[in-house]
Amino acid sequence: MTTTHAPPPSQTRKELLGPFYDSREMILAAVLAALAGATGAAAWLYSSGWYVTFMTGNTERLVLEHIKGAHALGLTALVTVLVFVLGVIVATLARVHLWRKARHGATVLTAGSTVAASAWDGSFNSASQEFGVGPVLCLAFGLGALNTSISRKGEVVMPLSYVTGTLVKIGQGVGLHIAGKKRWGWVAHASTYAGFLAGAGVGGLLFNAFNVQNSLRTLAVVAVAIAALTWRLDHPKFLKRDLH
Secondary structure: OOOOOOOOHHHHHHHHHOOOOOHHHHHHHHHHHHHHHHHHHHHHHHHOOOOOOOHHHHHHHHHHHHHHOOHHHHHHHHHHHHHHHHHHHHHHHHHHHOOOOOHHHHHHHHHHHHHHHHHHHHOOOOOOOOOOHHHHHHHHHHHHHHOOOOEEOOEEOOOOOOHHHHHHHHHHHHHHHHHOOOOOOOHHHHHHHHHHHHHHHHHHHHHHHOOHHHHHHHHHHHHHHHHHHHHHHOOHHHHHHOOO
16 A cells, blocks of 8 residues: 655645745735736726737737738737837846846836826827827836746746736646646646736726726826835845846
């Protein structure tokens, strides 16, 4: 008769945390994922259906819209992808050269982008057009920047708005857990997904409560508050372990 031995507490804790250093960083990622979810919700409500978190779909649209003859829509999809990537590039360069002592300064870029989107929206005559391209692209830039927050030596280890990949990790982790190969490896990814889902839900409720037309202003306030919160939630020891 064979007996199975429970893994030591240190191993179980390491499996629970996944790519995170500790539970504090896991909470930080969930909060930032919530900001990503709220940003996506604001863009979708503001533009009546334009996703800034769904780069897979935008990549398909930049081809398919042209095949359909909707060249303007294909161009907006292309620009959305390019601006998202630009946000990643700018945040990465800023992390290397500007905020080596503030690892999550990318959140400040995201907050600034939401403020810029709100200000840009305020310059429109809302009666003359349904939405403006500029504000939505500001949000796409901010989301690209936000996704660089949880990284190790310049490499992103936990994307915050890439829900498809997160769900794959959750499913694979559950499968490995059931097979007895690796226990609890899915928990870290599930916490980030839960944060994104909560952000989309709470953001949607807030935007509707304060009027959808004010969604960008409401998001700007929320993003600035989260930037301040996560600046305090970060911990100096992460900086020593996560330097480029």
